[in-house]
Structures are given as C-alpha cells and as structure tokens.
Amino acid sequence: MKSWEIIAKVYLEFLHTLGLPLLASLVTGLVVYKKFWRGFFKPVRFSQGPRIFWGDIHRLSGVWSIWFIAVISITGTWFLIQAILGDNQISISSKSQVASIIPHSAVPLTADGSPAPIISLEKAVAIAKERIPGLEASFITPPFNAYSNLQVGGRSWYPLMFQTAEINPYSGEIAASHLLSDRNKLEFVTESMRPLHTGDFGGIWIKLIWAFFGLVLSMMVLSGLLIWSKRTALATLNALKREGKTRPVAYTPDIHTSPVATRTPENSL
Numbered sequence: 001m002k003s004w005e006i007i008a009k010v011y012l013e014f015l016h017t018l019g020l021p022l023l024a025s026l027v028t029g030l031v032v033y034k035k036f037w038r039g040f041f042k043p044v045r046f047s048q049g050p051r052i053f054w055g056d057i058h059r060l061s062g063v064w065s066i067w068f069i070a071v072i073s074i075t076g077t078w079f080l081i082q083a084i085l086g087d088n089q090i091s092i093s094s095k096s097q098v099a100s101i102i103p104h105s106a107v108p109l110t111a112d113g114s115p116a117p118i119i120s121l122e123k124a125v126a127i128a129k130e131r132i133p134g135l136e137a138s139f140i141t142p143p144f145n146a147y148s149n150l151q152v153g154g155r156s157w158y159p160l161m162f163q164t165a166e167i168n169p170y171s172g173e174i175a176a177s178h179l180l181s182d183r184n185k186l187e188f189v190t191e192s193m194r195p196l197h198t199g200d201f202g203g204i205w206i207k208l209i210w211a212f213f214g215l216v217l218s219m220m221v222l223s224g225l226l227i228w229s230k231r232t233a234l235a236t237l238n239a240l241k242r243e244g245k246t247r248p249v250a251y252t253p254d255i256h257t258s259p260v261a262t263r264t265p266e267n268s269l
Contacts, residue, residue: 013083019076026069029062039063051230058223061216068213075197078190092190094182100166100175102147108170115146118169128152128165131174135163142169149175156180159201160192 030036040063044056062069085091108116119127125137134156141151153164158180166176183191195201199210 013080016076016080016083019073019078019080022069023073023077026066026073030066033059033062036063036066051227054223054226058220058227061220061223065213065216065220068210069217071196072217075193078193079197082190092186094184094187095178096176100149102149102168102170102175104147106168106170107146116170118143118150119167119172123172124150124152124167124169127167127172127174131165131177132156132163132179138162155201160195161188162191 033039039059042056042060044060045052110116121140124140128137129135132154135152136154136156137152138154139152141153143150149166150169151164151166153162155161156163161180161183163180164178165174167173168175199206
C-alpha cells in the first residue's frame with residue numbers, strides 16, 4: 001500500500017470515529033434537555049446578553065437538527081463498523097466479489113490485430129434500461145481490457161441504492177446484474193447509509209437541505225464553545241470572589257504603637 005493510500009485510510013477512519021461522539025452528544029442532549037419538543041418555537045432572547053442569546057440559538061438549532069444529527073451520527077458510526085469489518089476481510093454483500101470475465105474464445109479477432117469494435121455507450125445504456133426498469137444511468141465503467149465487461153449503473157424507483165448491469169461490450173449481452181431484488185434485508189439498510197449521509201440521493205433541494213443543516217451543526221460547535229468559555233470564565237471569577245471572602249486576614253502590627261524601651265545599663269541609671 002502506498003503512503004498516500006495509508007494516509008487516506010487513516011484519515012477516513014478518523015472521520016468515521018467522529019460518529020461516536022456525535023451520537024453521544026445527541027443522547028446526552030436529549031437526556032439533559034427534557035421535553036425538548038417545547039423548544040421548537042421558543043423565541044430567542046436578544047436583549048439579555050450574549051450568553052443568553054447564544055444559549056437560545058444553540059438550543060433552537062439543536063432541537064431542529066435532532067433528525068439530521070441522528071442520521072449523520074448513525075451512518076458515520078456504521079462506516080466505522082464497516083471499515084473494521086473490511087479490515088478483517090468480512091463482507092455482508094451478496095454481490096460476487098469476482099468480476100465476470102469474457103472467455104478468450106468469445107473475444108472477436110480482427111484481421112490486422114487491432115482491438116475488436118464494441119457497442120456504443122448509448123446502446124449499452126439502452127440495454128441496461130431494458131434490464132432495469134426506471135433506471136437513471138449515472139455512471140458507465142468502460143472495459144479495463146479485452147476480457148472485461150462494460151458496466152452501467154444508476155438509481156431507479158428506490159433512490160438510496162444503485163443497480164448495475166455488466167454488459168458484454170462485443171455482443172451486447174448482459175453478463176451479470178445486481179438489482180434491488182438481489183439484496184437481502186440487511187443490505188437494504190447498510191447500502192442506504194452512504195446516500196443518507198451525503199444527501200446525494202435527490203435533487204438540488206435535498207442537497208441544499210443537507211448543506212444547510214451541515215452549516216447549522218458547524219455553528220452549534222462554535223456557539224457551544226462560546227457558551228462553555230463564558231460559563232467557565234464566570235465560574236472562575238465567582239470562585240475567586242468566594243476565595244477572597246473566606247481567606248483569613250493576615251496579622252499586621254500597628255505601626256502607631258510606641259515601641260517598648262529596651263532595658264539597658266544606661267537606662268537604669
């Protein structure tokens with residue numbers, strides 16, 4: 001494995017671990033903020049200082065973002081589990097991990113030894129749509145060599161999962177496919193995680209909603225830090241005041257008291 005691949009892998013696994021503290025913050029927030037549903041339309045107090053203002057903004061943003069935090073934290077935690085399973089060579093996919101290969105005898109030969117002609121991309125998409133009703137083709141993977149198939153994939157009526165068809169680039173026959181009906185119940189859940197996490201399963205409005213609530217989460221981090229810093233500073237100041245009140249006063253001699261004369265032979269005369 002190359003160095004940049006190791007860095008990318010470590011970076012992704014670090015990102016996946018962030019789903020755990022996000023999920024913990026959701027649970028603790030629901031426990032601390034009891035009857036949170038009352039805060040959906042609670043007004044923001046603008047005239048009672050910055051700490052009150054940012055506290056109201058933080059709570060209001062958190063209440064409206066509960067569903068989004070749940071989606072991001074649960075899917076992020078699943079990505080961590082998936083990475084651990086992948087590192088241990090454990091797969092829950094029903095799709096064959098071995099790519100279908102075109103037999104040597106099925107590869108057309110040309111007189112001059114040039115590559116054999118293949119079907120057009122338009123025809124490949126049309127063949128895939130015949131196999132997968134309602135398919136909206138979003139990617140095409142060309143053959144890697146003379147013995148590999150062409151792959152067409154996309155989403156259909158269920159927008160959270162991809163369906164693919166592997167097509168013989170010479171004859172146009174479908175060599176293999178991976179449809180919704182090929183998935184088990186667990187795959188329906190796990191394969192839906194990625195689009196739910198990224199918000200790329202719908203049109204522009206879904207993307208805008210995901211982008212907006214992503215910015216709201218970022219703002220909640222900043223407002224939470226601001227509230228925590230102000231509370232910490234205020235608590236420190238109050239502690240110092242209490243310590244100053246309870247600290248005993250040190251004894252200092254009265255400088256106006258006349259000093260006692262020292263008895264010396266001269267004074268006794």
